[in-house]
Amino acid sequence: MYEFDWSSIPGALPFLWEGMKVTLVITVQAVLIGIVWGTLLAMMRLSPIKALSWFAAGYVNLFRAVPLVMVLLWFFLIVPEFVGQLFNIPRGTDMRLSSAMAGFALFESAYYSEIIRAGIQSVPKGQISAASALGMTYAQAMRLVVLPQAFRNMVPLLLTQGIILFQDTSLVYVSALADFFGAAYKVGDRDGRLVEMLLFAGAVYFVICFSASLLVKRLQKKYSTA
Amino acid sequence: MIKITNVSKHYGDFKVLTDCTTSVSKGEVIVVCGPSGSGKSTLIKCVNGLEPFQAGEIFVDGTSVGDPKTNLSKLRAKVGMVFQNFELFPHMSITQNLAIAQVKVLGRSQEEAMDKGLKLLDRVGLKAQAAKFPGQLSGGQQQRVAIARALAMDPICMLFDEPTSALDPEMVNEVLDVMTELAHEGMTMMCVTHEMGFAKRVADRVIFMDQGHIVEDDSKEEFFANPRSERAQQFLAKILHH
Numbered sequence: 501m502y503e504f505d506w507s508s509i510p511g512a513l514p515f516l517w518e519g520m521k522v523t524l525v526i527t528v529q530a531v532l533i534g535i536v537w538g539t540l541l542a543m544m545r546l547s548p549i550k551a552l553s554w555f556a557a558g559y560v561n562l563f564r565a566v567p568l569v570m571v572l573l574w575f576f577l578i579v580p581e582f583v584g585q586l587f588n589i590p591r592g593t594d595m596r597l598s599s600a601m602a603g604f605a606l607f608e609s610a611y612y613s614e615i616i617r618a619g620i621q622s623v624p625k626g627q628i629s630a631a632s633a634l635g636m637t638y639a640q641a642m643r644l645v646v647l648p649q650a651f652r653n654m655v656p657l658l659l660t661q662g663i664i665l666f667q668d669t670s671l672v673y674v675s676a677l678a679d680f681f682g683a684a685y686k687v688g689d690r691d692g693r694l695v696e697m698l699l700f701a702g703a704v705y706f707v708i709c710f711s712a713s714l715l716v717k718r719l720q721k722k723y724s725t726a
Numbered sequence: 727m728i729k730i731t732n733v734s735k736h737y738g739d740f741k742v743l744t745d746c747t748t749s750v751s752k753g754e755v756i757v758v759c760g761p762s763g764s765g766k767s768t769l770i771k772c773v774n775g776l777e778p779f780q781a782g783e784i785f786v787d788g789t790s791v792g793d794p795k796t797n798l799s800k801l802r803a804k805v806g807m808v809f810q811n812f813e814l815f816p817h818m819s820i821t822q823n824l825a826i827a828q829v830k831v832l833g834r835s836q837e838e839a840m841d842k843g844l845k846l847l848d849r850v851g852l853k854a855q856a857a858k859f860p861g862q863l864s865g866g867q868q869q870r871v872a873i874a875r876a877l878a879m880d881p882i883c884m885l886f887d888e889p890t891s892a893l894d895p896e897m898v899n900e901v902l903d904v905m906t907e908l909a910h911e912g913m914t915m916m917c918v919t920h921e922m923g924f925a926k927r928v929a930d931r932v933i934f935m936d937q938g939h940i941v942e943d944d945s946k947e948e949f950f951a952n953p954r955s956e957r958a959q960q961f962l963a964k965i966l967h968h
Contacts, residue, residue, distance in 0.1 A: 629776050630813035634827035634879060635803025644826060648817050 508691040509700055512684075516701075519683025526601055526679065527666045533605035534665075535658065538612025543642065545617055556613065563610035569671050575603035576675040600672045608665055615657045619650035656720040663712050667705060680704070727752045727883055727914050728773060733782030735768060735938075742768050743779065744938045750883070755915045757925040757946075760935035761961060766918045767810075769935065770885050773916065774798075774805045787882055803831050806876030806884040810891050812868040814860035820847065820871055821856050824878050832879065839878070846874040850904050866897030873904055883914035890921060922965055926950060934958045 544556035563571065579602065580595040589595070623646045631641035651658075670681035678686060681701055688697025728750040735743040743765045750756050758766045771777040773784055775791045775798045784791040789801050814823050824843030828834045834842070847853050850870040852863075860868055869889055876884060886905065890898045902924050909915055909928045919925070925932055925946060932949040934942035936957045942949060953959050 624811075624813075626809060626811055626813045627815065629771075630807075630809060630815070631827075632776060632799070633774060633802055633805075633807035633809075634875070635799050635831040636827060637799045640830055644830060645815055649815075652817060 502695070504696055505693060506696055506700075508687075508693045509696065512687040512691070512697070515687050516680065516683050519678050519680040520704075522597065522672075522678060522682075523666070523669045523680040525597075526604055526669045526672065527662065529601055530604035530608045530665055530669075531658075531662045534608035534612040534661075535616070537605070537609040539616050539647070541609060541613035542617040542620055545613065546620060560610045560613055563607050564614075568607055568668060569674060571607045572600060572603045572671055573674055575599040579603075596672075596675045596677045600675060600677055604665070604669070608661070611661055612658070615654055615661060616650065619654035619657075620646060622653050623649045652723065655723065656716050659712070659716045659719070663709050663716070666712075667709060670705075727754075727787060728916065729783075729785040730769070730773070731783045731785075733769070733772060733779050733784060735765075735772065735777065735779040735781075741938050743772070746782070746935075746938075746940050748933055748940055748943050750914060750916055752914055753912045754930045755909045755913075755928050756917065756931050756933060757929040758916065758918045758933045758935060759920060759922070759925065759961070760941075763937075764935040765938040766933075766935045767887050770887050770916055770918050773885055774802045774807055776802075776807075799831070803827070803879055804882050806879060806881035808869070808872050808876055808884065808886045808889045810888040812860070812865070812872045812892075814868055814872055814875070816860050818859070819856070820852070820858055820860070820863070823860065823871060824875050827875070828878050842878055843874070846877050847871070850874045851900075864897060865893045866900045869893065869897075869901045870904055873901070873908075877908075883916070884908065886915065886917040886919065888918050888920070890919065920965065922950075922962075934961065936961075 541556045541559060544552040545560070547553055576596065576599050579599050583589065583595070584591065584593065627645050627649070628641050631645040632638075636644065669679055672679050673682050673685065676682070684697045684701035685694070688694035691697070730746055730748050733743055733746045734741070746765075746769055748756075758770065760766050768777050772779045773786060773791065775796075779792060782792070786801060786805060790796055791798070791801065815826070818826065821840060821843050824847065825836065825839035828839035828842060829836055844853065844856060847856055850873060852867055852870055852874070855863060855867060855871075860871070863871065873889075889905070890901050893901065898921070902921060905915070905917070905924065906928050917924075917929075929946045932942070932944060932946050933940055934949065934953070934955070934957075941955045942953060942958050949958070950962070953962055
């Protein structure tokens with residue numbers, strides 16, 4: 501019978517916290533860039549200009565048809581070489597965090613853009629007509645009338661996608677980057693208490709994600725009754 | 727003010743408008759009626775370029791609507807429009823609804839826009855609702871706000887696209903009263919509506935449309951007394967007998 505020994509966890513907490521910071525940084529920046537770039541992609545996709553619409557459709561379909569872990573590997577292996585040459589960054593510079601951040605942001609944008617596109621389409625067409633009839637340009641109508649309503653409908657979905665993203669950050673282990681999961685793995689491996697450490701990490705992920713989901717549900721209720 | 731010449735529009739093979747020609751002079755009130763699917767809503771939406779058309783010309787205040795070089799936003803800012811489903815902005819308060827385009831399109835200051843908005847709100851009898859949101863108002867109240875919102879832009883003419891069709895019967899009159907008052911003040915108006923009582927009281931001319939054609943374009947006296955086409959006679963018989 502395996503004997504659990506949790507004694508190494510308190511001492512590992514500072515190191516785990518460092519990992520959690522990496523996880524949070526990647527999550528937050530990917531959510532923010534994902535929403536901004538995703539909004540632009542969604543607007544391109546819905547734009548009457550064919551070239552923009554095709555570009556956005558191509559982008560979204562490409563990233564949605566490729567596993568995340570592979571995108572992360574591309575960014576880990578190929579992009580640093582390329583960017584390093586372009587900006588004359590010395591070889592061997594640690595670009596793991598920035599390439600992981602770029603990978604996540606660009607990948608998640610594809611998913612966010614689909615959520616946002618559905619959100620924009622959920623706003624009745626008459627709203628654009630009304631805004632246009634008042635003399636607003638297409639851009640003004642989008643910014644002042646359509647997007648605020650679309651985002652209000654989308655808040656729960658955007659947050660849920662953020663929770664998924666938070667969990668997916670653990671995939672940065674492919675680049676040996678010490679996010680929360682990576683840190684837990686490393687420290688558990690070092691102390692010979694891998695099972696305990698991974699169970700603990702799992703519990704932390706669960707508590708964070710589950711409470712976030714509950715929060716989203718409450719928000720959803722509030723919005724749907726408002 | 728509005729000059730529509732030989733306007734045609736089609737979706738694929740389906741002709742929505744065929745060779746429509748008419749005009750509206752300054753201060754004139756025109757009622758456009760006809761069975762559903764006759765193209766009357768489409769025609770009125772062509773006037774401010776919300777619907778594109780393939781042939782013909784529309785001039786509003788001397789500006790060609792169909793000309794690709796025309797700044798449509800600028801033109802629309804001068805032409806008020808009221809929609810069947812009100813289309814107030816649900817995420818803004820009533821005052822914001824009234825102010826937003828004044829500020830963002832006409833460049834008025836927030837205070838000036840609010841002031842103007844409140845005055846117009848008072849005029850349509852809804853000053854007490856200023857701080858509310860559209861969802862808290864009845865349909866009739868929302869439509870009156872929508873009229874005030876259009877008037878806040880100091881339009882040179884107003885287009886009404888079935889403004890009472892989505893309303894409960896007891897709310898129709900409050901909206902028609904506002905429109906009647908507007909007409910008496912000399913506003914140039916083009917109204918798509920089935921309210922023949924309104925047409926009889928207020929209109930200068932009545933246009934009757936059927937299957938994308940303008941079938942009758944007459945003074946209201948002439949239209950109600952002796953409609954020339956059989957289609958208009960049938961339509962009037964149906965609509966006036968209940």
